[in-house]
Amino acid sequence: MLSRRTLLLASPVCLVLALTACGGGAEPDPGPTETELAAVAQAPGVGRERLAMEFGDLFDGEEGLGETRAAIVMHRGEIVAERYAPEYGADTRFISWSMAKTVTAVMVGMLVADGALELDAPAPIARWQRPGDARAEITLRHLLQMRSGLDHTEGGEVPYESSEVRMLFLDQRDDMAKFAEEQPLEAEPGEKFEYSSNTTVILADIAADVLTDGSGDPDSRRDAVDTYLRTRLFGPLGMTSMVPEYDAAGTLIGGSAIHATARDWARFGEFLRNKGSYRGTQLVPRKWVEFMLEPSPPAPFYGGQTWLNTQASDPQNQLYPIDKPEGVFAAIGHMGQYIVVSPKQRLTVVRLGHSDAEQRRALLRQINDVVELYPTE
Template structure:
């Protein structure tokens, strides 16, 4: 259970001035009452350092807007802070963090015997004679290597598969639009990050739970399953999933929840699918979620991994920081700087929610690494 002390931290003494080679280093600015109050009595790392690093996430001008931060150490709240206008009851949109929730839902359906990870994906239109998409498996979809012609982003936004599916010609039946796209590569050969793929997984979940094509029946089947098998057992009482007009969960981008509830989901995965001693999601599935796929060392089942790219010297910017945190760290990552970072070796889960553009995220990531580095690896 997540607990937070309401006792304020006593004022911290100023650090002594250090002299070196005839010059003096400037003292760090005194921490504000707000910065100190954000840290618990036992944060698992030096209190002042935790307070200062968290404060920088809220006050540094180059990282964008941090709206919520929840830092857990060994299952307890080490620090928690919100920007003005936000609090512990605010529901934050997931954006692509929803993909990892979708993967957990698929894992529950596999455990229930309703889906099979290495069988052809049960999409009827793909099973027609001569359709090469029949070779796409559930595993391919989970690892973003279906081979479907899905372009997540491009120079012209309204031409991207994601925008067309969410807002233009695919918006009323997102799964149908995503499933109709042709192959551009052999299934399994290449990694291509795709919100369309996550919506296909959500459609597969709905098909596993009901034979009905009625939108309300599909919506209720998935919403009830998520509540009964995942959100309820985890105590994630704030979660609100969104569905399209056909009753398909928008499983790549639209689930809403509080920062604390996102932290609970991270802890659930850190504990390999266990909550209060009960195994909710099979341990083997969580390990599969956090195992590199053959086409992308930095990606598992709808989950980002802190692993180096396959080829040294690649110019792509890594979404995490493999040079500054354990390789076992993994993360839910959402558009504009939503993160649930989970580091099992450090016993840490960190949630940062807010609004940061690409340049701001480049500045944000080192500061988040600074927080994690306060916690030694076991």
């Protein structure tokens, strides 16, 4: 079937031949609907009708994409397309799922910049420092790049037996970090890539310990992390809708549970596109964001709690098929939450909603259709 984009761009002769090949009875697509056009700014940086159709297809395209509840395109720092499904709006807070991992990485980077943590020193987990414990070799870099070597299972044939599900929803949910940190090694630290929400909770636990001098009081831990995030990141960026979740031990559920509006998720993407700078203020060092975009040695498609479009064809890469232009990266959450950033196009695309694994491949192809409209600059 011919896409609306193909029909719009075809020359008159090619269009007649294409329609004839399809049986001759098809009508040319009339172009974007009023709803689709209304979602796009007058000067979005590319052809308005083209963007309206590709952006609109995130909502009204093939059923195989799942349910898009909110989407935003920002170009050169301005919102050029924004739309919400019925019953959702600009004030709706959407759960991050694993997009929270990238927020946690920024928080850790701020603590490193403060001199409170060291990237290549042993991770300051007391139970790992006992004599003979090989986990003492795990560094902050290993944790951030998902190569700690810990025996964590993100998914599995029996979901309720996975480390992630037990930690988030079942018997280990009250003290998530304790459970994550108690796991043995299954590989030498640094050697194996293992995507893990449990690993990010360890990072959040480290942050809480640093900010409270090791206090075990849940209220103190929660308040310290919440204050740090709001004064150092959320407040300066104007991300006023942010609502982080904490477990009963006061640890930020830093791999899975931060709530915010679509606009605030877009602001966060733009912050990363600008290498940690906002309106001339460097909130986290440029070098830290560059580290977050540095490929993990065992998995070149992953950086520091951030997905990269290098080796896009690797089946583990959650950004496939977005492989161009070079340098695209993303925060990605369960069930189809995306902040896709393309520095070379000065572009940030946010999509929030609900899509299963098969639908997410089709959804990413549609996001890619939006991304490729914009030239590199």
